[in-house]
Amino acid sequence: LNVPPTQFVQAEAPKVATEATEAATGSGSPRKKSGPAARRRARRKEQKEEKRKKAPSSDLADDRHELERLAQAVAKSRQEKPD
Numbered sequence: 001l002n003v004p005p006t007q008f009v010q011a012e013a014p015k016v017a018t019e020a021t022e023a024a025t026g027s028g029s030p031r032k033k034s035g036p037a038a039r040r041r042a043r044r045k046e047q048k049e050e051k052r053k054k055a056p057s058s059d060l061a062d063d064r065h066e067l068e069r070l071a072q073a074v075a076k077s078r079q080e081k082p083d
Contacts (some may be wrong), residue, residue: 034042
């Protein structure tokens with residue numbers, strides 16, 4: 001190998017820098033950045049997933065309120081009937 005040691009250092013420097021940036025962005029893929037259409041599709045997919053995750057919790061909250069209302073109505077009707 002007739003390569004001076006400085007070229008080894010220069011070749012290693014970008015590799016270290018890319019590893020640091022990959023760790024910061026969380027993307028370890030060497031692929032090209034996705035285009036605007038792919039980003040738009042990904043964003044819409046994420047929004048749909050968030051909406052799907054939120055919907056059952058709001059339905060459960062409504063059901064819980066309905067059950068509480070019914071329980072109060074039953075308790076009130078039992079108090080009114082002295083059996």
